[in-house]
Amino acid sequence: MKYRTDIDGLRALAVVAVILFHLGFLPNGYLGVDVFFVISGYLITSIVYGRSEKGKFSIIDFYERRIRRIIPLLLVVSTVAFLLGLVYMLPDDLENLCQSVVASNVSANNILMYLTSADYWAVKNDYKPLMHTWSLGIEEQFYLLYPFLFYAMGGPRLKYVKHVLIALTALSLGAFLLQDSVAATFYFIQYRFFELAIGGLGAILFSKVVIERHEQGRMVLYGLLGLITLILFLPIIPTNELRVLLTTMITVGILIIGKQYFESDRLYAGLMANPAVAFIGNISFSLYMWHQLLFAFARYAFLEEITPGWAIVLTGLTFVLSIITYYGVENPFRDRNVMSTRTVLLFTGGLFLLSTSAAFYVYTIGGIVKDYPELALYRDQLPEQRNFFSGSDNIHISYNENVWDLDRDFSETDKIKTLVVGNSFGRDAANLLLESSVSDRIEVRYAEWKELREREEMKSRLLAADRIILAAQTYIDQDYLASLEEAHGITIDRSKVWMLGTKDFGFSNGIHYNRIQDDTDFQNYRTAMKGDVLTINEELREEWGDRYIDLIELLANEEGRVLVFTPDGKFISQDTVHLTRSGARYLAERLQDRFDRIFRG
Missing domain, CATH: 3.40.50.1110 (SGNH hydrolase)
Known part of the structure; x- marks a missing residue:
C-alpha cells in the first residue's frame, strides 16, 4: 500500500480542531475525533484486507503492530499524569485520576467516562488529564474484535466480508440513530462502530477502483475539504447526530477521491501534504495524547482561565513534548529493526503493571497519599476498609x-x-x-x-x-x-x-x-x-x-x-x-x- 501523504493533512486538520476544542475556542472541534475514527478504519482495513487477499493476514502480527503503535505512548502519558497527580491533586481528584489511569491502560476509559462523566461537554471534564483517552478505548475495542472478522472470512470467503461489514455498519448506524442517550452514543463502541466500519468499507469497495482524474473530480474533492473545514470550525450544523454523520461521510469521501489526486494534483498536495501540515499529521498521535494532560493540569493547578496568550504557550509546550515522544517513543517502538518484539513486550508489560498497580493502590486509599489539613484528612486516620468501587462509604462523600x-x-x-x-x-x-x-x-x-x-x-x-x-x-x-x-x-x-x-x-x-x-x-x-x-x-x-x-x-x-x-x-x-x-x-x-x-x- 502506497503511503498516502494527504492523510497526514487530514490528521493535522483533525488534531488541530480537537486541540482548539479543548482550549475552549472551537465548539465543534471534538468532531476531529470522528475524522480520526474514519481514517483508522480506512487504513487498518486497507492493510488487513490486502494481506487477507494474499493469504498473509496474521492476527498475532496485527496485534503486535497495534501494540507498537499505541500502547507505549499511552502508558508513558498515563504514567506522567499519575505522577503529576501525586504532586498537584487533592485526594478526591487524585482518586478519580487513578481510576482513569487504570481504565485507560485497559482500554476502557470510554466506559468509565460514561459511568462518571456522562456529559462529555461538562466543564468538570476540562480538569481531567486523561479524559480524552475515551477515544482510544473505542479504537482498541474495535481492534479487539475487527481482525477476527477477516480471520473467519479468510480464503474464498473473503469476498463476503464486505457484505458482513455492510450489515454490521447498518446495525450500528441504526442503533446510533435510535438511541436516546447522548452519553451512550458518544462513549460506546456499538454506536461508534459504523464510523470506523464506513472507513473500512471505503477501503474495500474502492481498493481496485480507479476514478478517472478530471476537473469535476478535483472540484468535488476541494468541495469536500471545504465542507469538512466548515463543519469543524463553524457552528453551521444544528445537531450532534447530523454533525457526526456528515463528518463521517465527508471524511471517507476525501479518502476515496483523494487517493487519485494526492500525487498528481499540486494544489491538493500543497494543501494536504506541505511540510508543515505533514509534520503536524505525523506527530498527531503524540499531540492528541499530550494536549489534554497539559491543559487539564494548567487549569487545575495554575490558571483560572486559558487566555489566548496562555493557549499559545500551552500549545507550544504540547508540540515540544510531542516531538520528543514522536522521535523518542513512537518511532523506535514502531520499528522492528530498532526495537525487538521481546523488548517491546517487556517495556509495555512492565510499565503497564507498574502504573496500573500503583494507580489502583492509590485509588484504594482514596488518593490520600499525604496529610491534607485543608480537608482535615490525614494519613494516620485512613479507614481500615479499602475503597473498592465503593459508593456511599467512599471517604470523600x-x-x-x-x-x-x-x-x-x-x-x-x-x-x-x-x-x-x-x-x-x-x-x-x-x-x-x-x-x-x-x-x-x-x-x-x-x-x-x-x-x-x-x-x-x-x-x-x-x-x-x-x-x-x-x-x-x-x-x-x-x-x-x-x-x-x-x-x-x-x-x-x-x-x-x-x-x-x-x-x-x-x-x-x-x-x-x-x-x-x-x-x-x-x-x-x-x-x-x-x-x-x-x-x-x-x-x-x-x-x-x-x-x-x-x-x-x-x-x-x-x-x-x-x-x-x-x-x-x-x-x-x-x-x-x-x-x-x-x-x-x-x-x-x-x-x-x-x-x-x-x-x-
Whole structure:
C-alpha cells in the first residue's frame, strides 16, 4: 500500500480542531475525533484486507503492530499524569485520576467516562488529564474484535466480508440513530462502530477502483475539504447526530477521491501534504495524547482561565513534548529493526503493571497519599476498609452520604421534628442542622424529593413534621408542595416550610490548593461561581421570600465571588458543591440567629 501523504493533512486538520476544542475556542472541534475514527478504519482495513487477499493476514502480527503503535505512548502519558497527580491533586481528584489511569491502560476509559462523566461537554471534564483517552478505548475495542472478522472470512470467503461489514455498519448506524442517550452514543463502541466500519468499507469497495482524474473530480474533492473545514470550525450544523454523520461521510469521501489526486494534483498536495501540515499529521498521535494532560493540569493547578496568550504557550509546550515522544517513543517502538518484539513486550508489560498497580493502590486509599489539613484528612486516620468501587462509604462523600441513616420515621420525642427534603444538597442541609447550635433540640429526618411524593409512608412524616426544610441545587417553586398535597391527599401548613438556598464554590479546588501559602488571607480568599448560580439564587429568593435561607448572601461579596475557605484555612466544600464538615460548621455558626428564630420552641 502506497503511503498516502494527504492523510497526514487530514490528521493535522483533525488534531488541530480537537486541540482548539479543548482550549475552549472551537465548539465543534471534538468532531476531529470522528475524522480520526474514519481514517483508522480506512487504513487498518486497507492493510488487513490486502494481506487477507494474499493469504498473509496474521492476527498475532496485527496485534503486535497495534501494540507498537499505541500502547507505549499511552502508558508513558498515563504514567506522567499519575505522577503529576501525586504532586498537584487533592485526594478526591487524585482518586478519580487513578481510576482513569487504570481504565485507560485497559482500554476502557470510554466506559468509565460514561459511568462518571456522562456529559462529555461538562466543564468538570476540562480538569481531567486523561479524559480524552475515551477515544482510544473505542479504537482498541474495535481492534479487539475487527481482525477476527477477516480471520473467519479468510480464503474464498473473503469476498463476503464486505457484505458482513455492510450489515454490521447498518446495525450500528441504526442503533446510533435510535438511541436516546447522548452519553451512550458518544462513549460506546456499538454506536461508534459504523464510523470506523464506513472507513473500512471505503477501503474495500474502492481498493481496485480507479476514478478517472478530471476537473469535476478535483472540484468535488476541494468541495469536500471545504465542507469538512466548515463543519469543524463553524457552528453551521444544528445537531450532534447530523454533525457526526456528515463528518463521517465527508471524511471517507476525501479518502476515496483523494487517493487519485494526492500525487498528481499540486494544489491538493500543497494543501494536504506541505511540510508543515505533514509534520503536524505525523506527530498527531503524540499531540492528541499530550494536549489534554497539559491543559487539564494548567487549569487545575495554575490558571483560572486559558487566555489566548496562555493557549499559545500551552500549545507550544504540547508540540515540544510531542516531538520528543514522536522521535523518542513512537518511532523506535514502531520499528522492528530498532526495537525487538521481546523488548517491546517487556517495556509495555512492565510499565503497564507498574502504573496500573500503583494507580489502583492509590485509588484504594482514596488518593490520600499525604496529610491534607485543608480537608482535615490525614494519613494516620485512613479507614481500615479499602475503597473498592465503593459508593456511599467512599471517604470523600461519606459525610454527605451518612445522612441516609436519617431516612426513617420520627420517634416519640419532645424535640422539634424537622424533615429535610432534597438530594445531595438536602443532605448538606441536614448536616448544617446537625452541626448547628439548635441540634440538641431538634430531631432531623431526611427524604429524597421523588420518594417523598411516591412512598406511602412519607405521608406520616409530612404530617408529623414541625418544620420542613427544602434544599436543592436548582430552582424549586411552591408548586412542589402542591404536588405533595395532591399525592398524599393532605394539606401542608406553609408556615412550617423553609427553602435552604443553593451554593457553589467555583470550578475546581485544585487551583486554590496549589496557590495557598502560609500568609494566605483565608477570610478574603474568593473565587467565581459557575454558570447561572446567582440567577437561580435570585429566583429562589423571589419565590420564597422571608422563608428563604440565603447561603450565597453569607458567602459572596458584591462582585459575586464566594469564600473558598473557613477562617482557619479549611475548605468549605470538598468538590465545589457539597460541604465538608468544616464548611457545615462554619455556615451553621453564621446561620445561628436564623436557626434560632426558625426553631424557636
